[in-house]
Amino acid sequence: MAKYTKGIAGIWLEEAQILKAVRKVRESGYQKFEAISAYPIHGMEEAAGIKRSWIPYVAFVMAVVGLAAGLGLTWWTSAVDWAVNVGGKPFFSLPAFVPIMFELTILLSALSSVGALFYACGIPRLDPPVIDPDLSCHKFAIFIPHNDTGYDEAKIEQMFKELGATEVKKTEY
Amino acid sequence: MMKRNPLVLGNKTLKDVTDDICAPVERFPSKGWVGMFLGAKTLLLFYIGILASVVGVGIGLLGVNSPVFWGTMIVTFVFWIGIGHAGTLISAVLFLFRQKWRTSVARTAEAMTVFAVMTAGLFPLLHTGRPWLDYWLFPYPNQRGPLWVNFRSPLLWDVFAVSTYATVSMVFWYIGLVPDFATIKDRAKNKLRRTVYGALSLGWRGTAKNWSHYEMVYLLLAGLSTPLVLSVHTIVSFDFAVSNLPGWHTTIFPPYFVAGAIFSGFAMVVTLMTLVRIGFPEFKNYVTLDHMEVMNKIIMTTGMLVGYAYASEFFIAWYSGNQYERFVFINRAFGPYGWSYWIMVSCNVIFPQLFWFRRFRRSIPVMFVISLLVNVGMWFERFVITVTSLHRDFLPSSWGMYAWSWFDTGVLVGSFGMFLTLFLLYLRLFPAVSIAEVKPVLHVGYDDKGGHH
Secondary structure, eight states, X not given: OXXXXXXXXXXXXXXXXXXXXXXXXXXXXXXXXXXXXXXXXTTHHHHHXXXXXSHHHHXXXXXXXHHHHHHHHHHIIIIIISOOOOTTOOXXXXXXXXXXXXXXXXXXXXXXXXXXXXXXXXXXXXXXXOSOGGGGXXXXXXXXXXXXXTOOHHHHHHHHHHTTOSXXXXXXX | OOOOOOSSOSOOOHHHHHHHHHHHHXXXXXXXXXHXXXXXXXXXXXXXXXXXXXXXXXXXXXXOBTTBXXXXXXXXXXXXXXXHHHHHIIIIIHHHTTOXXXXXXXXXHHXXXXXXXXXXXXXXXXXXXXXXXXXXXXXXXXXXXXXOOOTTOHHHHHHHHHHHHHHHHHHHHHHHHHHHHHHHHHHOOSHHHHHHHHHHTTTOOOBHHHHHHHHHHHHHHHHHHHHHHHHHHHHHHHHHHTSOOTTTOOTTHHHHHHHHHHHHHHHHHHHHHHHHHXXXXXXXXXXXXXXXXXHHHHHHHHHXXXXXXXXXXXXXXXXXXXXXXXXXXXXXXXXXXXXXXXXXXXXXXXXXXXXXXXXXXXXXXXXXXXXXXXXXXXXXXXXXIIIIHHHSOSSGGGOOOOOOOHHHHHHHHHHHHHHHHHHHHHHHHSOSSOHHHHGGGTTTTOGGGTOOO
């Protein structure tokens, strides 16, 4: 079981407020905070200072691997390991192998992007702590872990309240 | 600037959206659902019986015989795989084009894709006649040499195309479902539901960093699915077009098949959505008449593309100067199977023309009937292509007819039992509209009240 960190969380009810709060939290120097929402919020990445996802690189590399695997498989089985003359066509009939290469490109790229997503998000995860069950419905939250720079419960609580949080609670995440 | 109609009616809040969409999953099933489910399940049991006989006794129970060796199994395979294409088109292609209206129909359309591909996938496996040897289709090291599969055969390309398509569509669909499963888990009142949906949600928590990766992967999967879906029906058409048979050996086949697939798939989406709107009235605010109208426009457009392909095939058959090619097409329209050709033309080209009128595009009964007719027409299109090209061989001494048996009927009708059983279970167990995708488009059309844009 993964260990969860203790910290403090504030809960908001409006999309506009959470965007403002996230920006403020980041500007206050916190780095390990998490912003939790039920859906992807437009502008959140910029507000929270999240860099562009690295998953496309995985997708590209695995697409190339898939293409090479398709070429290698068709070439080795049809022209090297047991070459069979089919209708007088060349053993290495590249145009006929294109569909196989294409499908393997897509398959490997798609599955590895999903694998990378699982890795990046740390899922599957068994029964993680829930700050508030409504976070997957209509509420928004910011969680600051206790090991973040300049962590001070009283200060954070006051900041959250000033930013319009309806609730502030000590929790683990 | 033109004013946009709201994508979601009723001025919903975020909480309303969650409540509305989760409701069918959380309440006791209605009598209507139970009735339909029992019907579909009975049909599925009948289907299992039919398939067991076909496997146990042999493929000869169907009408396949010299010279028509490709029959109901192949026709119905192409029919179902084509239906699947609209789901991917809505979920992937329209996503890339930033068509926000897709959000409310994408989930159900994708479910339709997954179930249609499952239904379709059985046919080529059973058509081999000895399905217990179907693992021979895959290139695996074996003790016969190893003797490898023939990578130059379109039938093998199809193995790769369909299995890749099935895998990627299922993964795409599941990734879309993960945040919604987490929503249902968080709302769960009882332990069983919490555990099951908790497991399905993989422990998704929806942090900003997670969403950032998630949206990127969603975009990547959409980008990968788009060429994939085009490749699948292209390769299915290669099963025919790469052969040398007049009526099959045509370069127009790939785009013609893809257009037909989208056409029949959208018709199936409209059929299912009209029923979903009746069975689950709360979805009427999410799948609005505007959504249905847009889909009807696509049906009409692709219907005309298909009609153009029919005409072009005929023209090329005449223009080629090849007597066999000419004979096949004249025989198609006026030969012993002429009736099936004219069913195809009237259902696919003539009836959808009603959608020129806005009144009919927005009428639920009209679109329901037309969508059913389109699917009848599209089944017959595959029947016409497969059977009429085969039944008149080059030598008149080898001419014959497809000996349609009641097992053919059983296979065709029973396949709907499998599809509908899966689809009805989906409507009860999974959120049928994407909760996390609808929430960001709630404000569309409500601009004057201070939303962005």
